[in-house]
Amino acid sequence: xxxxxxxxxxxxxxxxxxxxxLHVPPLAVEQExxxxxxxxxxxxxxxxxxxxxxxxLFASLVFLGCALYFPMLGFSAGGRSRGMTLxxxxxxxxxxxxxxxxxxxxxxxxxxxxxxxxxxLIVLLSLKLNWFTGLLPMWxxxxxxVRHWNxxxxxxxxxxxxxxxxxxxxxxxxxxxxxxxxxxxxxxxxALNSVDRIELWRLIRRASKR
Amino acid sequence: MTFPKGTAASRGLRSCSICSTxxxxxxxxxxxxxRVCGASVSLRKPYSIQKTMAFLITSCVLYIPANFLPIxxxxxxxxxxxxxxxxxxxxLWELGSYGVALVIFVASVxxxxxxxxxITWLSWMVVRKKPISHAKANQIYNLTEFVGKWSMVDxxxxxxxxxxxxxxxxxxxxxxxxxxxxxxxxxxxxLSAQAFDVRLLWDKEQLQExxxxxxxxxx
Numbered sequence: 001x002x003x004x005x006x007x008x009x010x011x012x013x014x015x016x017x018x019x020x021x022l023h024v025p026p027l028a029v030e031q032e033x034x035x036x037x038x039x040x041x042x043x044x045x046x047x048x049x050x051x052x053x054x055x056x057l058f059a060s061l062v063f064l065g066c067a068l069y070f071p072m073l074g075f076s077a078g079g080r081s082r083g084m085t086l087x088x089x090x091x092x093x094x095x096x097x098x099x100x101x102x103x104x105x106x107x108x109x110x111x112x113x114x115x116x117x118x119x120x121l122i123v124l125l126s127l128k129l130n131w132f133t134g135l136l137p138m139w140x141x142x143x144x145x146v147r148h149w150n151x152x153x154x155x156x157x158x159x160x161x162x163x164x165x166x167x168x169x170x171x172x173x174x175x176x177x178x179x180x181x182x183x184x185x186x187x188x189x190x191a192l193n194s195v196d197r198i199e200l201w202r203l204i205r206r207a208s209k210r
Numbered sequence: 211m212t213f214p215k216g217t218a219a220s221r222g223l224r225s226c227s228i229c230s231t232x233x234x235x236x237x238x239x240x241x242x243x244x245r246v247c248g249a250s251v252s253l254r255k256p257y258s259i260q261k262t263m264a265f266l267i268t269s270c271v272l273y274i275p276a277n278f279l280p281i282x283x284x285x286x287x288x289x290x291x292x293x294x295x296x297x298x299x300x301x302l303w304e305l306g307s308y309g310v311a312l313v314i315f316v317a318s319v320x321x322x323x324x325x326x327x328x329i330t331w332l333s334w335m336v337v338r339k340k341p342i343s344h345a346k347a348n349q350i351y352n353l354t355e356f357v358g359k360w361s362m363v364d365x366x367x368x369x370x371x372x373x374x375x376x377x378x379x380x381x382x383x384x385x386x387x388x389x390x391x392x393x394x395x396x397x398x399x400x401l402s403a404q405a406f407d408v409r410l411l412w413d414k415e416q417l418q419e420x421x422x423x424x425x426x427x428x429x
């Protein structure tokens with residue numbers, strides 16, 4: 001089948017890495033489409049049941065709320081103890097007059113994940129309920145523009161590193177928010193990676209009739 | 211400019227980087243915006259190499275204060291100790307936390323340097339008028355993209371320690387000026403990698419095995 005002979009339908013895409021024109025059929029469970037020319041993974045399997053992803057997203061919202069509200073780590077030295085919450089890692093920088101850095105940390109740790117969760121919820125819910133479908137392309141665009149700035153997994157590594165760093169100085173207590181943060185990152189990352197980009201845009205295009 | 215056979219660009223089709231909708235030359239004449247999502251669409255990212263280099267130079271400049279100025283100030287019983295990234299790694303190593311020292315060393319020292327070198331190399335490959343090895347270039351690009359954000363771990367560690375260890379004179383930790391510069395290094399290398407258009411590598415001719423043997427014969 002020649003590409004020129006027919007109009008470029010929604011099953012044709014260009015590989016992101018090498019621009020090869022490809023025909024990608026809908027994929028079955030655990031199938032992945034690789035580019036013929038460069039081997040780049042063009043499309044992967046998408047979770048068909050959006051209800052499960054929506055559930056995961058609500059769970060991650062709850063866990064993020066817990067991580068923000070409860071103390072994350074406690075630390076005692078010289079007879080005094082101190083606890084911190086998730087937000088404190090940015091607020092303490094603000095108090096030390098590192099305004100830019102403080103805002104950056106808060107943005108990366110709380111702002112961007114929150115934005116991604118909310119936008120993804122809006123997209124999936126309006127696809128499911130067929131509400132406000134005209135705005136879907138805009139939300140989809142915001143999601144994919146912001147997506148690669150997600151650093152939740154890096155922050156979790158940061159928490160583990162600082163734990164080992166202070167464990168040598170004094171006793172460390174794990175707060176509720178520490179476990180909430182771990183649960184949040186698992187739910188969030190699973191939800192984030194369970195929808196394939198090509199498939200999601202196929203649905204958005206169909207719903208918004210563009 | 212001619213594009214390799216089989217690519218979307220060789221047929222004048224522009225692919226949207228957000229929603230992968232293809233735009234025909236006729237549609238492109240009417241608007242440069244994607245008809246589905248509204249993102250700006252072009253055959254190749256405009257001024258890709260120039261932007262890549264601009265972001266890269268910014269991060270190289272920031273890399274100097276990030277390594278020579280202190281990233282953390284520890285005050286313990288009235289004494290203040292400033293430590294740079296490397297000193298922090300050495301302290302961790304001396305405390306016996308070899309694993310953590312290694313993580314910080316790789317994330318904060320090795321990765322940024324490797325990233326700067328690989329982005330420069332990739333840009334040089336694009337600009338140079340010679341065939342390149344696609345597979346090798348592709349591998350290096352993928353690695354550069356994957357590894358990028360993990361350098362941020364040191365900034366998060368500083369933020370966490372500053373928040374946790376505040377006991378006035380007994381012991382307190384404050385961020386040093388290098389923390390912001392280092393965050394800048396990470397962000398600008400990420401922007402640099404994003405500004406780079408990988409497709410430019412695949413637009414170049416593939417280096418043939420025979421070319422290599424020719425070169426060896428000449429040498």
